[in-house]
Amino acid sequence: MGDHDVDLFVIGAGSGGVRAARVAAGYGARVMIAEEYRVGGTCVIRGCVPKKLLVYASRFSDEFEDAAGYGWSVGKVTFDWATLIANKDREIARLEAAYTTTLERHNVEIVKSRATIEDVHTVRLATGARIRAETILVATGARPHHGTPIAGEKYVISSNEAFHLKKMPRRILIQGGGYIAVEFASIFNGLGSEVTLVYRGEKILRGFDEDVREHLMRELGLRGIKVLTHKIVKCIEKVDRGLDVALSDNAQIIVDLTMFATGRRPNVEGLGLERAGVKISERNGIVVDAYSKTSIPNIYAVGDVTDRVNLTPVAIREGHAFADTVFGGKPTRVDHSNVPTAVFSEPEVGVVGLSEAQAVEKLDTVDIYKNSFRPMKATLSGRDTRVFMKLVVDGNTNKVVGCHIVGPDAAELVQVVAIAITMGATKADFDATMAVHPTAAEELVTMREKAISYGRAAAE
Numbered sequence: 334m335g336d337h338d339v340d341l342f343v344i345g346a347g348s349g350g351v352r353a354a355r356v357a358a359g360y361g362a363r364v365m366i367a368e369e370y371r372v373g374g375t376c377v378i379r380g381c382v383p384k385k386l387l388v389y390a391s392r393f394s395d396e397f398e399d400a401a402g403y404g405w406s407v408g409k410v411t412f413d414w415a416t417l418i419a420n421k422d423r424e425i426a427r428l429e430a431a432y433t434t435t436l437e438r439h440n441v442e443i444v445k446s447r448a449t450i451e452d453v454h455t456v457r458l459a460t461g462a463r464i465r466a467e468t469i470l471v472a473t474g475a476r477p478h479h480g481t482p483i484a485g486e487k488y489v490i491s492s493n494e495a496f497h498l499k500k501m502p503r504r505i506l507i508q509g510g511g512y513i514a515v516e517f518a519s520i521f522n523g524l525g526s527e528v529t530l531v532y533r534g535e536k537i538l539r540g541f542d543e544d545v546r547e548h549l550m551r552e553l554g555l556r557g558i559k560v561l562t563h564k565i566v567k568c569i570e571k572v573d574r575g576l577d578v579a580l581s582d583n584a585q586i587i588v589d590l591t592m593f594a595t596g597r598r599p600n601v602e603g604l605g606l607e608r609a610g611v612k613i614s615e616r617n618g619i620v621v622d623a624y625s626k627t628s629i630p631n632i633y634a635v636g637d638v639t640d641r642v643n644l645t646p647v648a649i650r651e652g653h654a655f656a657d658t659v660f661g662g663k664p665t666r667v668d669h670s671n672v673p674t675a676v677f678s679e680p681e682v683g684v685v686g687l688s689e690a691q692a693v694e695k696l697d698t699v700d701i702y703k704n705s706f707r708p709m710k711a712t713l714s715g716r717d718t719r720v721f722m723k724l725v726v727d728g729n730t731n732k733v734v735g736c737h738i739v740g741p742d743a744a745e746l747v748q749v750v751a752i753a754i755t756m757g758a759t760k761a762d763f764d765a766t767m768a769v770h771p772t773a774a775e776e777l778v779t780m781r782e783k784a785i786s787y788g789r790a791a792a793e
C-alpha cells in the first residue's frame with residue numbers, strides 16, 4: 334500500500350457508498366468514508382424510507398372511508414402533520430445511527446466533511462487535511478433539478494423540503510410526471526390536500542407501459558387529483574390568498590405550495606473530477622465500465638452519480654460488486670436488466686421487465702395477456718377503482734419478459750414475480766402454478782386469453 338493512508342476512500346455515505354465501504358472493510362481494507370450531510374444518503378434521509386412512511390400515513394384515509402361498507406362507523410377523523418413528521422424524523426435518526434454503528438463496527442472511519450479529489454490518489458477534506466488513497470470510490474448520488482429557472486422560483490420546493498414542512502399545504506401544485514411527482518401527489522391527496530399535478534407530456538410516467546400510464550392517470554383522477562397535461566409552470570407570484578401559479582396555457586391556479594419533481598442530476602460538480610481526468614457523460618453522470626471503473630483506473634463510481642439505473646437496490650448491488658471486484662478478488666458485474674421497480678402512488682405500480690412497446694421493438698413475436706378488474710374489497714366498500722395486470726410474453730420462447738401491475742400491493746407482488754422472470758419462467762410455468770383464491774394476484778396465473786399477438790403471422 335506504500336505511502337497511502339487508506340486502501341479505499343469513499344466519497345458519500347449513501348446506499349452505494351456505505352455498502353461498498355462495509356464490504357471492502359470486511360475484506361480487510363483500511364477504509365475511510367466522507368459524508369457532508371447525514372449518513373444514509375438520499376434513500377434513508379430524504380427519499381425511499383421517509384417517503385414510504387408518508388405513504389403509509391396517507392393511506393389511512395381510504396381505509397376509514399372503505400370501512401363504512403364493512404359495517405364500521407369510524408366517526409370524525411383528524412390528522413396531525415406535526416406528529417407524523419416528528420415520528421418520521423425519530424425513525425430516520427434511528428436508522429442513521431444504525432448505519433453509523435454498522436460502519437464503525439466494520440472499522441470504517443467516518444469523516445463528517447465534504448471531500449474533493451485533488452489528484453488521482455489524494456482526497457482533500459473541508460478542513461484542508463489530505464488523505465492519500467489507493468482507490469477512490471465516488472458515491473455522491475444526485476439532487477433535484479428544476480430545469481430553467483422561472484420567475485418565483487423561490488416559492489418552489491423539491492421533495493427534500495417536502496419532508497420538513499412545518500404545515501401541511503391545503504392546496505398544492507406539483508410539477509412533473511415521474512416517480513416523485515406521482516408519489517407525492519398521492520401522499521398529499523391521501524392526507525387531505527387538494528392536489529394539482531402539472532405534466533408537460535400527454536401521459537404521466539414516461540417510459541412505463543402505455544396501459545399502466547393510462548390506468549394510473551384514471552385512478553389518480555378518481556381519487557380527486559387534478560392531472561393537467563401538456564402544460565408547464567410559467568411563473569409564480571405571492572398573493573394574499575397564497576401562491577398564484579401561471580401555467581403555459583395562461584391558466585392561473587392559487588395554491589399554498591408548489592413542488593417541482595422534474596428529475597434529478599448527478600452530484601459531480603466541484604468534486605475535482607475533471608482535474609483528475611474522470612470522464613463525465615453529456616447527461617452529467619460519471620462514465621463507468623461494467624465494474625464501475627471510471628476512465629481513471631483507481632477511481633470508481635457507483636449509484637445515482639453514474640446515472641445508470643437510479644434506484645437504491647441497484648446502487649447497493651453496484652457498491653457490493655465494486656468491493657468484491659477490487660478487494661475480494663471476485664470480479665463481479667451488476668446485471669442491470671430485469672430490475673423490478675415500483676411507484677408508491679395510490680394505487681401502487683409494480684413493474685419488471687419489458688413494456689409492451691419495448692417487447693414489440695425487441696422481439697419477433699410478442700403475446701400480451703392483460704386484464705383490468707374490480708378488486709374484491711371494492712365490492713362492499715363501493716370504491717370506484719380497478720386493478721390492472723399485464724404479462725408480456727416472448728412468442729417464440731414462451732418466456733414471460735414483462736409484468737405490469739397497478740393496484741394494492743403491486744410493489745410486493747412484482748418483487749416475487751421478478752424472481753420467476755429472472756429464472757426464465759415461461760407463460761406455461763405461470764399457467765401451471767396453482768392459484769391462491771381469492772386474491773388479486775391469482776390473475777397472474779389464470780390469464781389464458783391473449784389480448785394481442787404481434788408478429789405471429791410473419792413468424793408462421
Ligand code: NDP
Pocket residue numbers: 479480481508509510511512513514516532533534538539565594595596597642643644674675676677
Ligand atoms: P423522473 O425523471 O422520474 O421524472 C421527471 C419528470 O419531470 C418527468 O415527468 C419529466 O417529463 C418532467 N420534467 C423534466 N424536466 C421538466 C421541465 N423542465 N419542465 C417540466 N417538466 C419536466 O424524476 P423524479 O424527479 O420523479 O425522480 C428521479 C429519480 O429518482 C427517478 O427516475 C427514479 O430513478 C428515482 N426514484 C425512484 C423511486 C422509486 O423507486 N419508487 C421514487 C422516487 C424516485 P418527461 O416525462 O416529459 O421527461
